[in-house]
């Protein structure tokens with residue numbers, strides 16, 4: 001992975017997720033000539049968030065549901081961790097994999113606590129253990145246990161229902177979480193809040209998550225990796241959000257990204273990831289003349305006034321300084337400040353409202369750290385594009401007999417195929433069909 | 446009239462109890478049968494329409510005729526009464542059970558399967574409770590209907606209030622004949638009201654707050 005990949009920070013928490021591998025998996029619905037999912041081989045790394053995007057009907061849901069075998073694959077293997085789960089009891093498998101659908105899928109006739117406790121109960125946990133776990137999970141999804149435990153789903157808002165849905169999926173601490181358009185049914189503001197919340201939860205639990213979405217921006221925001229599908233669950237590109245934005249594999253992906261790819265990249269990087277500029281720093285009580293002198297010596301147009309805990313108070317231009325006798329300790333309410341954790345997008349937003357086209361960056365405890373300006377942001381975008389060219393460590397994702405993948409993926413795919421050469425014979429039919437399918441498409445295009 | 450009642454209080458009470466007990470037991474049996482049949486057919490559109498036709502046609506059979514027909518295989522007594530009453534009790538419950546189960550949001554079923562609930566568990570823990578208010582509606586209709594049918598069943602010497610009606614009818618114009626019929630009819634109506642109240646209470650107790658309307 002390139003060092004620009006900083007979608008989700010992973011501090012102290014341990015990776016509790018396990019990798020998933022789909023091995024040449026095909027799904028053919030009865031009575032349909034073309035398979036809905038066509039010989040897909042896909043590696044989903046442990047503890048990462050992989051987003052499935054693609055046009056309607058391309059097979060995202062089918063692919064997702066084959067992971068927990070809600071839909072049984074026609075052929076191919078599903079491997080969870082290092083266990084082949086293609087043949088094991090489906091119900092038993094699904095108790096080990098969290099599953100969240102749109103609007104949470106809560107059972108209206110059960111309380112929040114009962115809903116969350118369902119899987120632990122099936123697994124034979126004791127009452128006390130379940131009750132404790134329910135409270136713990138409600139805390140995790142930011143719902144007060146005493147208030148919400150005994151409510152029924154209809155007594156919750158859509159966003160709260162969705163949170164309970166996530167809590168229920170996490171109840172038995174499964175290594176893997178599958179979500180099918182989890183935030184499709186809530187309003188945009190709630191959706192954004194739920195996304196932020198999911199990022200925070202993921203930092204804590206470090207599950208392997210596979211999320212289907214219609215919303216490319218959501219994919220960029222949540223995903224460590226994004227799979228772009230076209231019809232038949234053919235992988236067009238499987239890459240980091242950065243690389244997909246910087247180097248879409250083809251026109252299809254470009255169209256899918258939509259306009260403003262550059263701006264979207266800004267949501268991927270945080271202020272603390274870029275180099276901020278120094279500034280002349282003075283304390284209140286300094287005379288305007290001294291401050292002006294310091295600014296001139298440093299060749300800067302402004303000085304930053306900080307309090308004794310180094311928190312920024314004012315940001316004064318040379319002209320302002322020339323009119324000031326002694327700098328006071330007043331806090332300028334309009335001071336453009338961004339935290340290091342803010343995205344470059346937020347930073348750009350903040351600096352566009354100031355006349356200087358820059359903003360002050362603060363770190364821990366709001367200490368002043370430096371100045372970020374529009375040029376720095378532009379530089380970061382250029383950087384991201386350059387860095388994104390390097391895609392080492394990309395997980396495997398391909399379809400049998402596929403063409404038109406990015407070279408790195410093809411190389412990786414070939415390696416994977418060599419590794420599973422033994423399985424080739426069994427899926428030869430699917431492969432041939434896939435080729436025929438492709439030729440057709442090629443001729444048509 | 447009051448004389449008639451006061452001298453026969455014991456007999457009336459006993460018959461009323463027998464009548465209610467016949468109806469309630471047949472109803473319980475019918476609910477079990479109806480839910481099992483509904484569970485078997487509600488997923489298949491073809492079987493569902495067969496079941497619906499059967500229940501529609503079944504309701505057009507005159508109860509009296511069916512009671513008569515049951516004498517040949519079962520003789521006189523409790524058995525033919527139970528068979529006929531249960532048969533009619535099944536029909537409305539079956540229809541409502543199919544509607545209720547068919548109306549359960551498929552997303553809930555998917556959700557249940559997705560968290561690892563098996564077919565049977567999904568049915569018992571999710572589909573049946575969700576369909577329960579609709580099924581209960583069918584049970585109430587059934588209860589009202591079979592109160593009257595149970596009275597007809599007295600023709601084959603089954604237990605219950607029907608005895609008063611038939612004995613009154615057989616000696617029409619004689620002493621106490623009208624009183625006998627009135628006791629039978631009013632008794633059945635009162636029992637029906639009592640049972641309906643009980644069923645409303647049962648509905649309260651068995652419908653979770655989350656899906657109560």
Ligand SMILES: Nc1ncnc2c1ncn2[C@@H]1O[C@H](COP(=O)(O)OP(=O)(O)OP(=O)(O)O)[C@@H](O)[C@H]1O
Pocket residue numbers: 029030032036054055056057058059060061062063
């Ligand atoms: N149960 C089914 N029976 C038959 N065909 C199906 C079934 N489910 C899906 N399909 C078909 O398989 C293809 C892929 O469907 P799928 O639901 O996986 O698409 P999707 O990518 O999730 O689409 P969307 O974004 O609209 O949810 C579609 O062409 C669809 O018509």
Ligand SMILES: [Mg+2]
Pocket residue numbers: 060061062212
């Ligand atoms: Mg879908």
